[in-house]
Amino acid sequence: MSEALANTRPFVHLHIHTEYSLLDGACRIDQLMDRVKECGQTAIACTDHGVMYGCVQFYKAAKKAGIKPIIGCEVYVATRTRFDKVNKIDGNNHLILLCKNETGYKNLIKMVSAAFVEGFYSKPRIDKELLEKYHEGLICLSACLAGEVPQAILAGDYERAKAAALWYRDLFGEGNYYIELQDHGLEEDNTVLPQLIKLARETGIPMAATNDSHYLRKEDAKMQGILLCIQTGKTIQDADKMEFQTDEFYVKTTDEMYELFSMVPEACENTAKIAEQCNFDFDFGHTKIPYYKAPNGMDNQAFFEKLCWEGLERRYGPNVPQANKDRLEYEIGVVKKMGYTNYYLIVWDYVNYAKSQGIPVGPGRGSGAGSIAAYSVGITDIDPIRYNLIFERFLNPERVSMPDFDVDFCYERRQEVIDYVNRKYGADHVAQIVTFGTMAARNAIRDVGRVMGIPYQQVDVVAKQVPMELKMTLKRALEVSPELKRMYDTDPQVTELIDTALKVEGMPRHASTHAAGVVITPEPTDYYLPLATNDGLPVTQFNMTEIEELGLLKMDFLGLRTLTVIHDAETAVQKHHPEFSIQKLDYDDPDTYRMLGQGDTEGVFQLESSGMKQVLVGLQPQNLEDIIALISLYRPGPMDSIPTYLRNRHEPDKISYKTPQLAHILDVTNGCIVYQEQVMQIFREL
Secondary structure, three states, X not given: OOXXXXXXXXXXEOOEOEOOOOOOOOEOHHHHXXXXXXXXXXXXXXXXXXXXXXXXXXXXXXXHOOOEEEEEEEEEXXXXXXXXXXXXOOOEEEEEEEEOOHHHHHHHHHHHHHHHHOOOEOEOEEOHHHHHHHOOOEEEEOOOOOEHHHHHHHOOOHHHHHHHHHHHHHHHOOOOEEEEEOOOOOHHHHHHHHHHHHHHHHHOOOEEEOOOEOEOOHHHHHHHHHHHHHHHOOOOXXXXXXXXXXXXXXXXXXXXXXXXXXXXXXXXXXXXXXXXXXXXXOOOOOOEOOOOOOHHHOOHHHXXXXXXXXXXXXHHOOOOXXXXXXXXXHXXXXXXXXXXXXXXXXXXXXXXXXXXXXXXXXXXXXXXXXXXXXXXXXXXOOOOOOOOOOHHHOOOOOOOXXXXXXXXXXXXXXXXXXXXXXXXXXXXXXXXXXXXXXXXXXXXXXXXXXXXXXXXHHHHHHHOOOOOOOOOOHHXXXXXXXXXXXXXXXXXXXXXXXHHHHHHOOOEEEEEEEEEEEEEOOOOHHHOOOEEEEOOEEEEOOOHHHHHHOOEEEXXXXXXHHHHHHHHHHHHHHHHOOOOOHHHXXXXXXXXXXXXXXXXXXXXXXXXXXXXXXHHHHHOOOOHXXXXXHHHHOOOOHHHHHHHXXXXXXXXXXXXXXXXXXXXXXXXXXXXXXXXXXXXXXXXXX
16 A cells, blocks of 8 residues: 555544553553654544543643643443442443543543542442433543443344444434444454444444554563553463453554454544544643632731731731831732732641641741741741741742642641641542552562562562662663673573563552642532542542642641650650740750760651761751751752861861852851752842
């Protein structure tokens, strides 16, 4: 066939399982786009099993590659209703749903959320009732062999298959329902395919050809088989392992698809027509902050300003320095202009609640401590003026992403604060955030080794050659670990083990709940994004960064053990000295710094690692500024400045500045640039 003809024939894959069909799909999103381009196709759908975990990442990758993304899901439809959960009776059938527009997306996330929250029974399931309510804006395909129509054909009941197909067509409307044709060379395909074509011709329902793509290329079939074994706890040798019978479940070229369905070329052409109808785009960067109700019908802005000015006097006494008043005036202006007044009030409200209930709250961390407004209202307890903290690092008119107050709560009572937020905004407006456990380098070797049936001891020896470092990858491990490289080069079994592990490395293995993140939304959460459930509690299906990009309000409720320990210690002291309070303690207590200088820091937050103890002994800290600088320096990158910092501390005459203007900015850190604030100050002044 001529090249020119091949390129004029349109085809789009509408049935794709990315790595977010956990341990089943192996189409890795970043590589998927390269494969689509390689096949000369211009659009691609994402239809993971029952979930939409990967949709934002998929959308962004497609846009970046100049490919049209189609957002969808292969849902499980309960055989009876989503509330019926009887063993051996209540199963599910598959169905492909694709979003035509925003209405379709909103309807799809409603259903996918309900599938978890209400219909979960071994799988997240929707039902006909939900389809009747939320079918608008969606295109529906009859799915793979596990779909309702093919299942009826396999059961030898053609009339039931036809009735089901007509029900779906009438529900979704002319042109929105397609009979899906697949051929993976399975025995069942030989039975089902001719009957589906006959059914389509009899009813006039259009056909769409798809390939149930679980991996990118034919040769990846083995790797996908390994994923399935990891999921089901089997090894490759097990006779009863779950596996695909052929290696045809890959992203096929346009030519391969037209060849496979040469008897019905229109089924391939229709895929491009469907793609043309699907035009949904995510809305990034528009903030959607929940509304806070000020007491006594007061205006929110007025209430916020009242809290600020009253707090300013409480913090700095009756004669507040003019510079502090000016700073607060300026901050209130920026907060108002950027539309973050409600944001401050929401955080103030739950911090205030925690304090009123005697729940220990941290003094503040991160860039939020640079806000005098936050200090005044009591969100933070760190004086930004005293420590030269800059507000612009937290919030400035140029900032694109949402600002972020990270608040630490007593580890044992953090949940009480989340419960309060649930009551205040409504449980359906609050959800915790998903995070994915991925197969990191060592785990990938262990998982793959188990599946390959290699004895544990042998796999362990290989896995332990991967250095225990942050962000370590197998590729890098082979470069830096000579022993691993030697094993890889000389032992064919290890070569196969590592080559296979490289293919699954970094893939999501399971979904869990983020330790701190909570999202609060103006409308119910499933109006903006799909929900899943972890341990029975609703969690978002999009991760932390994606939620921020979609402009939703993400809060960090961090549970900190140290706060609990300090609180318990304070309570113990009060039994003998009732007047004792942690708030009244002096930050300049010489005995404390002597103790730290001896490296006696077991149980001291952020100062207990062996490396940190060495640095403390070398520095002999005298005040809080020293401790702050050390914690900031003791991270990958800035660590390289520690020797200079220590030398300058003990031999001040060695400190030199590129220009005398730097002296007053860097004197507090012995002439080294340590903080982002210092970088900002240097830019300002030079």
